[in-house]
Amino acid sequence: MYDIAIFWDWVSFAVRWLHVITAMAWIGSSFYFIALDLGLNRNIEGPADGEEWQVHGGGFYHVQKYLVAPATMPEHLTWFKWESYTTWLSGVAMLMVVYWAGSELYLIDPAKMDLSTWQAIGISAGSLAVGWAIYDGLCKSKLGEHPTLLMVLLFAVLVVMSWGFNQVFTGRAALLHLGAFTATIMTANVAMIIMPNQRIVVADLKAGRVPDAKYGKIAKLRSTHNNYLTLPVIFLMLSNHYPLSFGTPYAWIIACLVFLMGVTIRHYFNSMHARSGRPNWTWGMTVILFVVIAWLSSVPHFDGDVETAEAAPLTAYEQRYAQADGFEQAHDIVQGRCAMCHARAPVWERVRWAPKGILLETRADIARNARAIFLHAGVSHAMPPANITGIAAEDRAILAAWYRSAN
Template identity: 35%
Template sequence: MLLFFAILAFVLDQLFSSRAAYIHVGAAIGTVMVANVFFVIIPGQRELVAALRDDRQPDPEPGRNALLRSRHNNYLTLPVLFTMISSHFPSTYGNDYGWAVLIALGLVGVGVRHYFNVRHIAPRSIWMLPVAFAALVAVMLYTAPRHADHEPVARVPDSHVAIILRERCISCHAPRPTQPAFSAPPAGLSFESLDTVIAHARRIYVSAVATNTMPLGNLTGMTEEERVLLGLWLETKIEETQ
């Protein structure tokens, strides 16, 4: 099953944006978990109850299948929880190998669940936790946003950045967005004032420059040149506010 979800993550990442792939993988995992409960676990329980009611020996096969599917759901708990909140971590799906990051984090979750499942019968399995923690730290370091190296350039004027924001960002990040998908600015951030942009410079840098996850789906067509200019300006503002 893990191999299936790994292949699914890779395929969906090729078909859609990584952010969409994460959501679709989460939906697939959730669907499998629900199907396990509805088609296997509940019928297995009903068979047991019916056998007790009829005073007969219950068929062990439905119980075995239900136990197996319950274990599947148990191991899938942390991976599906991560996909539910993954949109808050653009450094994961914004990575060039977002599908591999998702697989790695899924395996970390499975490893943690396995430890808690066997800790009472296999105390020596404690080694799984530091291994999972080390893997998690490795993923965090690998996906950490990095400042790009640029050739020395003149200071980017505020007026240039204001134009970029107006053309690429303010359709969503405005008190009254013109983008039909939003009735209010995402995250409550309006970029009509440069002071607001400067106050959230680090967050904007991660989303719009380091991971290229904003604008959402690049619907407004922000160019690489604009990202570089915005990044240089944001880096300057971050340094000035330190």
């Protein structure tokens, strides 16, 4: 049975790798086309809306854009869609593998809301669908004619969702879900709006009709939203590696400020690509926002103590490992070699929050994180870093044997 834990961890690794690869492809093409569109030379004669000469890899490229469509259907037409679809599909797969399958450890926080596994999964999946419905409804309303006001309202929706996720899930899962919520909107923009509109234009061209310009206008609005949402999504996807971002009751505020940072950074580059100047004030604003985020991550707060945690009853999942053969020995090893960092108030120098937000102080903590202990300190030497606390090979064998005895 213990081989399944190793296999599952490699599945997680493979899905994460795929997600990163496809996300790079999607983000790269998205940023390129936004920069291309903003930088087009529109002082030209002819049916094209603009053109651009570019040089890369030893070759020159002449790119032209048509505001609606060319007079006839091109013989060869490249579609950009699978980068987006594969990024979302691999992201959902990772959500399932890491957070749904590991809900007791990564998703559910009984101190916030005591959910069953299926209740937590239902809220997780349902929130993504509801988010798209709200966003799409706002865009299709008359607000779509007022892009700035629409963006302000969309930011308000993100603030509410950030707060809501933080009331239900662990801090780590809350930020991850806000990222998944936003990424779902971005991919749905491609699948439900941009691609269908482009197909209508293509069908009109094939039929010899003049395409309606409104379809391109709608697609461009959604594409612009995706452009401004990309950087915050990247931050939220990486946040689970940095407890300073999620290991605080102010994590939902941090997430909201990250969206504002994404706007300031993209505004600078979009202005530069459009040749409308370099608004350097955006970098000053970005630094200020980042400083505020760093301050929020270190504001002292009460997060319970060891005595209170020790007194809490064990869940069925925790009892499974706490009652397994070898637990007492494993408990002593973890207490002596790991708990100084993985604590509510770490005592190891320069460690302010428990790495990855994993606590290993109490019996419940250790039982809850049995799989992580097995993978990172039992069958591998990943923890502690450089074996700084000197876990002996015999102790690692004890940790591995304890986990195996429960499976």
